[in-house]
Amino acid sequence: MELFLLSNGKLADDAPLLGYAQPQLHAMIAQRGIRSAVLVPYAIIRGDHQQRADELSTSLGIEVRCVQDFATPVAAIEQAELILVSGGNTWLLNQMLHESGLIVAIQRAVRERNVPYIGWSAGCNVATPSIRTTNDMPVRSSVVLPALGLFPVQINPHYLDAHASGHMGETRDERLAEFCAVNPDESVIALREGSFLHVHENQLCYFSVRGEDFKLFRHGRPIQACRDTAALQPLVPFRCD
Template sequence: MDVMLFSNGKLPGNTQLLEFGLDWIEAMVKRTGAKNFVFIPYAMIRGDYQERTEQLQAGLGKFGCKVTNIESADDQVKALQEADGILVSGGNTWVLNKMLHDKGLVGPLRQAVLQQDKPYIGWSAGTNIAAPTMCTTNDMPIVSAAILTSLNFVPFQINPHYIEATMEGHMGETRDERIEEYLLMNPHQVVAGIPEGTLLHIQDGKLSYSAANGKPMKLFANKQEPQYFEAGSDIQFLMERGC
């Protein structure tokens, strides 16, 4: 399994999608030999699928890759089977997870990544769905979607776009408080909060954490003080947890 889970798609000052992660992606392409990527855009609500496909083509095209929008395929399961790798966009996790289930793509995606070792690159919502469930998404449930189980590539929950902040005058829950609530209801789980510009990478069962901006990962567990992990820290214990 070779899976890259980015917190987000852009950093301030970036002009290109996944610009801050292109060196990591280039290394993946060279390592796996993947050239033909299928792009799953279903999390996007306010953007154009084909325009996003072209943005990704501009970035990955530098490495000799071709990016195809899965919406252009007559048979989307076959498109996954024939692709060398998979790209999954950020956006609304509720919409993404619902559409993957509705279109019968969850099983084929798991087979492609877990059994056929096809590289997977997700960001934001595309990272959320790599966890056992999408329960730690930041997104509003803008569609009727009762199914919370997702791709389960990793045995822990992920909170992309994690920000450790409070806003003056804001009386709602902070991100930490929302995660604390989740853990009180799901005490067996842990949540990895990954800030902007960071990456969780699973390669051959080994988990690593990288940051383009030096920000640490924050790990939450029920009724415990959160732990911070810098880029390069040993976080393999997270992969050894039971789901």
């Protein structure tokens, strides 16, 4: 199984989409001889799906087609050499994955056919067991359905531990600690911008283009700042560097 779980898509408005992860993504594409990819753009609410596909074609150097360009969404995934799941609104994305029959289709493609999965922001969230640690608003009145469960631990993308002056609400740390208090058997990996997790051949690696840490939240334990995946060893079935 090969997963790229990215906190975000860009580091700046004028930066290429997935640009900060291009060395690793290009190496994987070249090693596998991938010529095309299927984009699942359901999370995008106000943007243009085809424009996003075109951006990815330029960034990755391969043909990228939207899932709706195929006869059915399931047929698109069954033919995919590479699956891309865009950022946007996680609630809408997860609901559309269920309504389109893509939960099982993507699980089978990744687990049985070893099709690589690249998800950023919302696309990262839905790769975990559930979307309960998303930052997004539930824009539809939908229940919290299970997500893809490709990665066994909850992730909080776009993690920021800054406390804005004058803000009297809970910080991100407090919200994630609340999640762990309500769900004491679950943990949360908080990924900063410009960072991602890579699962390859049963091995888990962490990358940060800025050399920053990620945070690990567990009930009854101090928040742990980590720069490698060793702390995740008890939580994931993959070898850690």
